[in-house]
Amino acid sequence: MDVIDRPLYELARLLESGEVSAEELAVEFLSRINKVDGIVGAFVTVDREGTLSGARMADKARRAGEAPSHLAGIPIAVKDNMCTRGIETTCSSKMLRGFVPPYDAHVVERVKAAGMLVIGKTNLDEFAMGSSTENSALRVTRNPWNLQRVPGGSSGGSAAAVAASEAPAALGSDTGGSVRVPASYCGIVGMKPTYGLVSRYGVVAYASSLDQVGPLAANVRDCAIMLRVIAGHDPRDSMSIDAEIPDYEAQLGRDIAGKVIGLPKEYFAEGIEPGVRDAVLEAAKQLSKLGVEVEEVSLPTVEYALAAYYIIASSEASSNLARFDGVRYGHRAEGAVDSVSMFMKTRAEGFGPEVKRRIMMGTYSLSAGYYDAYYKKASQVRSTLKSDFDRVFERCDALLTPTAPTTAFPIGERIDDPMSMYMSDVCTVTANLAGIPGISLPCGWQDGLPIGMQLLGKRFSEATLLQLAYAYEQAAGYPSRKAPVTKDRGCCSCH
């Protein structure tokens, strides 16, 4: 097996034993990117020089017995809405083209403190708004399983990079499903942590009460390792929680017999593709063979969650995006006669259609006379939904659902129909509204496309979710499958 196809935990072992050097690893991944990224389109920036020099430093430190951690020298990909000192951070928007942050996001600091290298920045839906990465102003990202399909979004570049073996792991952000949906479409593992577990400092804000950074990786163990790297208290994020971070990896092998998993009936309702539903129910059977008790539960408020999510997320976005005015960051329109026309022109030119749609929807929901009918109502749905979850978690250790209603859809299919695009998030937005953790992992394939299942748990139950996911993954024999783009000359549809 090529080194690029090895799990991250094995790369760490190979580095520690000296069987491979960080420099060799960097060269391998960079040449993989060279070979396939013209087709896959996962990256918007690749930091070749920085990665190579960082790798040499990691090798030197390791030889001197001074490596900052066993992960030192492993390259990872970072979604381009996280600030990276000295490297352009665009949010895949014209608005931020040319913005080079003078500082690192907390998660990037953490990755670097472990000695890991940021190999490049990945494509996303502009400002993380979307479910397919088609809203990027910079490039198209293709699904490595089928190049005519979307990789999911908004962290589509991060998911595609991992699925195409361009990086062993990646960071994404998840406001309503943006780590889990692309993980599901690309046949990998992705986790959205409990709100407050990972600092949002230096992550360009979309909807601050929902945003969380999470890892994407080829398997559950790697996901556990990456979560531990990025989790932890940061006083610069007022919602960051000061709690002990467990060694998630060390706890993976625990017996899951006797755990109770609920199947919320609302997530298996109309609109879920039969193939997806069947694969998730099959996974439930597999889990019960492992000694888990599976039972049907109900969360009646789920029906209203998607509508509530799009009102809350757009409202917060309309306020957060007010800062992009041509004065402080990125793009500034030319030829304006006064400051007001400069703001207007800058925003008209800098933002794409979906971002404008969200700003308008959000401003409308927050305006006098409509606030009670929209924003306030949505907030009420959010608290009722939280109570629904609290109730089922009195009995269940986790809930099992599909991650998305369908597998990856064709590029172009939903881009002109916002409602059908929003429907992609119907299974994931609930975790963000309730602040609870969720993980997506592969549970089958249909017509050559991966199907993802989602496990949800109560706040700070990441260790339990990872144990359940790991036990399932081991029993099911995933993820032994590799996206076809890794097998041939770089393209699965034209060989």
Ligand code: GLN
């Ligand atoms: N698709 C959802 C949206 O567009 C979620 C995006 C996200 O999680 N960043 O808002």
